[in-house]
Amino acid sequence: MSATTIQLRYLAHARSGDKGDTANVGLIALAPALYDVLAEQVTARRVAKHFKGMVSGVERFELPNLNALNFLLHGALDGGGTLSLKTDAQGKVFSTALLRMEITVPRKLARRWRAGDD
Amino acid sequence: MTTRTGIVRIAAGQGFWGDWLEAPVRQVRGGPIDYLILDYLAEVTMSILQKQRSRDPEAGFARDFVSQMERILPEIASKGIRVVSNAGGVNPRACATALRAVANRLGLGAQIRIGLVTGDDLMDRLDQLVAGGEPFANMETGRPLSDVRQHVRAANAYLGMAPVVEALQRGANVVITGRVTDTGLTLGPLVHEFGWGTGDWDRIASGTIAGHILECGAQSSGGNLLKDWRAVKRLEDVGFPIVEAEADGTFVVTKHRGTGGVVNIASVTEQLVYEMGDPTAYITPDGVADFTTIRLRQSGKDRVRVSGIRGRARTPMLKVSIAWFYGYKAVGTLVYAWPDAVAKAKAADAILRKRLRALGLEFEQILTELVGVDATHGRLAGPADPDIAEVTLRVGVRARDRAPVERFTREIAPLVLTGPPSVTGFAGGRPQVEEIVAYWPALVARELIEPSIRVELL
Numbered sequence: 039m040s041a042t043t044i045q046l047r048y049l050a051h052a053r054s055g056d057k058g059d060t061a062n063v064g065l066i067a068l069a070p071a072l073y074d075v076l077a078e079q080v081t082a083r084r085v086a087k088h089f090k091g092m093v094s095g096v097e098r099f100e101l102p103n104l105n106a107l108n109f110l111l112h113g114a115l116d117g118g119g120t121l122s123l124k125t126d127a128q129g130k131v132f133s134t135a136l137l138r139m140e141i142t143v144p145r146k147l148a149r150r151w152r153a154g155d156d
Numbered sequence: 157m158t159t160r161t162g163i164v165r166i167a168a169g170q171g172f173w174g175d176w177l178e179a180p181v182r183q184v185r186g187g188p189i190d191y192l193i194l195d196y197l198a199e200v201t202m203s204i205l206q207k208q209r210s211r212d213p214e215a216g217f218a219r220d221f222v223s224q225m226e227r228i229l230p231e232i233a234s235k236g237i238r239v240v241s242n243a244g245g246v247n248p249r250a251c252a253t254a255l256r257a258v259a260n261r262l263g264l265g266a267q268i269r270i271g272l273v274t275g276d277d278l279m280d281r282l283d284q285l286v287a288g289g290e291p292f293a294n295m296e297t298g299r300p301l302s303d304v305r306q307h308v309r310a311a312n313a314y315l316g317m318a319p320v321v322e323a324l325q326r327g328a329n330v331v332i333t334g335r336v337t338d339t340g341l342t343l344g345p346l347v348h349e350f351g352w353g354t355g356d357w358d359r360i361a362s363g364t365i366a367g368h369i370l371e372c373g374a375q376s377s378g379g380n381l382l383k384d385w386r387a388v389k390r391l392e393d394v395g396f397p398i399v400e401a402e403a404d405g406t407f408v409v410t411k412h413r414g415t416g417g418v419v420n421i422a423s424v425t426e427q428l429v430y431e432m433g434d435p436t437a438y439i440t441p442d443g444v445a446d447f448t449t450i451r452l453r454q455s456g457k458d459r460v461r462v463s464g465i466r467g468r469a470r471t472p473m474l475k476v477s478i479a480w481f482y483g484y485k486a487v488g489t490l491v492y493a494w495p496d497a498v499a500k501a502k503a504a505d506a507i508l509r510k511r512l513r514a515l516g517l518e519f520e521q522i523l524t525e526l527v528g529v530d531a532t533h534g535r536l537a538g539p540a541d542p543d544i545a546e547v548t549l550r551v552g553v554r555a556r557d558r559a560p561v562e563r564f565t566r567e568i569a570p571l572v573l574t575g576p577p578s579v580t581g582f583a584g585g586r587p588q589v590e591e592i593v594a595y596w597p598a599l600v601a602r603e604l605i606e607p608s609i610r611v612e613l614l
Contacts, residue, residue, distance in 0.1 A: 051383035055431035064429020123523040123552030
């Protein structure tokens with residue numbers, strides 16, 4: 039079966055928030071059938087690589103009941119809260135930054151979900 | 157107390173201080189509700205309110221609350237709706253006094269019974285608690301509070317639902333608190349109505365998660381919803397979320413009929429994962445909720461049924477939010493236009509930095525962002541479009557002393573006539589110097605705090 043790469047934006051939606059200097063990103067499969075692909079491919083290690091230079095460490099938690107993964111991106115907010123000088127001091131858009139990440143999936147799956155793009 | 161159908165309707169009216177002013181009115185008038193929850197507090201908010209109280213001893217609470225309540229007080233009284241709010245911030249007594257004056261002026265003095273919750277403010281007891289062996293170690297860095305003790309401006313324990321329940325049981329129809337947890341505002345009414353006991357951890361976890369879904373207002377009913385965002389209709393009329401709870405702890409998330417927005421699995425899930433840590437251990441003063449046990453089901457149009465929630469016993473500690481004076485910051489912006497907008501902005505930044513250095517100013521940090529290029533996603537956004545129409549140069553500085561930050565604010569406008577061309581967008585004037593009040597999260601033993609919690613009826 040041939041494989042291809044696809045951006046997470048075609049497979050998941052997401053929301054992010056902050057706790058101190060840590061941003062969290064909840065990554066939610068667009069359909070229950072996509073959860074396993076995300077759980078297998080979007081590992082803490084790969085997310086750390088995606089955000090290399092932007093975060094100091096990544097933790098991952100699984101919520102299969104919500105078809106979701108939760109990532110903690112430590113050291114992401116330039117001190118966080120009131121200290122941070124960043125536009126996104128509260129980590130509100132780390133969500134879509136994660137959706138830029140590419141993973142490898144079967145070509146058929148990619149074709150089906152990319153077609154859903156508007 | 158329980159409503160006839162056995163369902164208690166709790167409506168969210170504010171998700172933060174600065175949220176839509178119309179929302180509480182619409183929740184009260186749009187259909188039946190039993191409780192209106194108004195959440196104003198966030199980590200950053202407590203610091204801001206503290207700053208206001210330091211300038212004016214009668215300030216330090218969410219003033220919006222009083223003007224919003226003025227609009228709905230007659231209906232609160234006539235419909236028997238009860239309001240629970242942490243609008244008190246760092247000065248709940250002043251908040252209650254202000255509301256009392258409004259109620260009296262409206263001729264509702266006898267009908268509005270205000271429950272005032274205090275005891276979260278630890279400022280006067282801080283040294284005594286430290287001397288007693290409480291280190292108030294920073295939960296993120298592990299450092300002891302003694303590092304910054306002389307700079308502390310406010311210290312508030314996060315209280316749970318217990319004082320809210322007490323106020324309701326004593327007949328308050330408006331409960332005003334300081335730093336009660338966001339989730340406690342919702343859990344309190346549920347415990348009051350259904351009589352859940354300490355030890356009823358699954359139901360307490362359910363009420364906590366109901367509170368989490370309500371605490372950010374429309375963020376669970378279509379606002380800020382990423383999935384199919386174009387399909388979310390009539391956000392100009394967005395209905396804030398309402399929880400219809402039952403005694404067994406299950407509940408439905410919905411909104412008033414005829415309002416805009418949407419309540420579906422996606423809208424509720426996005427809110428559930430918001431500001432999430434370890435999902436198996438969502439710790440509040442009232443218990444520990446396990447988000448991996450939540451079951452969601454679309455049970456009708458704009459109705460999501462939530463069930464299956466499991467919880468565990470509360471911990472012996474309470475979280476404390478400590479605000480301490482850190483220093484100063486300022487942010488300046490200028491807009492550079494095509495052609496070569498990015499190159500011009502970068503050249504201006506280089507000039508600015510050379511001037512700051514030549515002046516011998518010392519900063520803890522200087523941060524440059526190009527809005528339109530890298531401000532939100534950094535290097536992940538890829539290279540800038542060379543033909544970009546315009547870019548905003550945004551430079552922020554932070555220092556422990558005021559003087560260098562003050563001087564920085566005077567170095568932005570000069571770039572207009574002494575820097576690269578095609579620059580605009582400086583009409584707002586000189587950037588403001590902002591005080592930084594930083595947040596120091598810590599833990600304290602529950603038994604040291606709870607005996608000092610007071611509930612008064614005003």
